[in-house]
Amino acid sequence: MNYTLQDLGWSSFYAAQIEADSPTPFRVSEVHRSSVTALSPAGYTQLLSPDHETGSIAVGDWVLADPENRITTILERQTLLQRRAAGHEVKSQLIAANVDTLFIVSSCNADFNIARLERYLALSEAAGSYPVVLLTKTDMCDDPEVYRQQVASLPQAPTVEVLNAKDPQEVARTMAWVSKGQTAAFVGSSGVGKTTLANGMTGDNDATAGIREDDARGRHTTTARFLKPMRNGGWLIDTPGMRELQLVDAQEGLDAVFEDLRILAQSCKFNDCNHDTEPGCAIKTAIEAGDVDPDRVARWLKLERENTLNSETLAQTRRRQKSFSKHVRTVVKGSHRRKGR
Numbered sequence: 001m002n003y004t005l006q007d008l009g010w011s012s013f014y015a016a017q018i019e020a021d022s023p024t025p026f027r028v029s030e031v032h033r034s035s036v037t038a039l040s041p042a043g044y045t046q047l048l049s050p051d052h053e054t055g056s057i058a059v060g061d062w063v064l065a066d067p068e069n070r071i072t073t074i075l076e077r078q079t080l081l082q083r084r085a086a087g088h089e090v091k092s093q094l095i096a097a098n099v100d101t102l103f104i105v106s107s108c109n110a111d112f113n114i115a116r117l118e119r120y121l122a123l124s125e126a127a128g129s130y131p132v133v134l135l136t137k138t139d140m141c142d143d144p145e146v147y148r149q150q151v152a153s154l155p156q157a158p159t160v161e162v163l164n165a166k167d168p169q170e171v172a173r174t175m176a177w178v179s180k181g182q183t184a185a186f187v188g189s190s191g192v193g194k195t196t197l198a199n200g201m202t203g204d205n206d207a208t209a210g211i212r213e214d215d216a217r218g219r220h221t222t223t224a225r226f227l228k229p230m231r232n233g234g235w236l237i238d239t240p241g242m243r244e245l246q247l248v249d250a251q252e253g254l255d256a257v258f259e260d261l262r263i264l265a266q267s268c269k270f271n272d273c274n275h276d277t278e279p280g281c282a283i284k285t286a287i288e289a290g291d292v293d294p295d296r297v298a299r300w301l302k303l304e305r306e307n308t309l310n311s312e313t314l315a316q317t318r319r320r321q322k323s324f325s326k327h328v329r330t331v332v333k334g335s336h337r338r339k340g341r
């Protein structure tokens, strides 16, 4: 199957970043330890990272490479999904780039959890992706509408679809949230139906998501991310293992999801009000008047604290990533100069 750049999601946003005589861009479809697999109209190509490290490249990225297939430029992203990486050290982990639609998957059962949905919604808003909440397992639930209502009545009124993920017609309906050339990804807990939905949307038949990869320490299970073509001409970034999700650098996302509380907090007497014991706290007053749900305030403050802590500690990591992208851009400029420009 050969794809045009437009099929792969190329748009004027990216075209504006390259020059007329730039080499053909690639879309990253898989990130490995020191190389990436990328798609272009010529098919799949293995590309090398200049510093043999791929932490700054995400599935979905658009990149340029030199004739030796070494990546020279990562094009500016339209959207970027990231989270705090697992482990003690605060690092951001790139999940996927240039995702237009983020499917936030939960089930119409005990998995359903507003706090988790708010967290995923903030992630999506911070990334710049359009969130669509998919509530699965309607066939095993007496009243899916109760669940739909709970999502739809959030102040942000997110788009929500309820469906049986095993029903091809219902999957086809939800697939319409991704147009030809657009890219989608899934987040959600284990067992909510992400693989089932992905199989329905791509026509694949994946049973397990983990793959095995060799490294110096021997074989170990790793989580892989793939860009896969959807039946309708869209693209799906399959992101297994997207369960635990700590926010980092997600202030804009939190501001969007909790806009009502943020606006209310502007009326607090103190600018840096913790909405705890301070006098003149507009949030507390609203809770006491029954205008605001105290649980929602608690969820907001918890996510705010988490994001602030992670984002502040991240500064150093971010500087390292910046110096990487500076390095690859310099390579491009240098090669231009050599050509006498």
Ligand SMILES: Nc1nc2c(ncn2[C@@H]2O[C@H](COP(=O)(O)OP(=O)(O)OP(=O)(O)O)[C@@H](O)[C@H]2O)c(=O)[nH]1
Pocket: 136, 137, 138, 139, 140, 163, 164, 165, 166, 188, 189, 190, 191, 192, 193, 194, 195, 196, 197, 209, 240, 241
């Ligand atoms: N009846 C019914 N079963 C579903 C539905 N969605 C998923 N399932 C079943 O739920 C089980 C888990 O579904 P998966 O698609 O593997 O869930 P997942 O989100 O990919 O889980 P992880 O890979 O662990 O993250 C499977 O047995 C599915 O067949 C649904 O809408 N209705």
Ligand SMILES: [Zn+2]
Pocket: 265, 268, 269, 273, 274, 275, 276, 278, 280, 281, 282, 283, 284
């Ligand atoms: Zn306050």
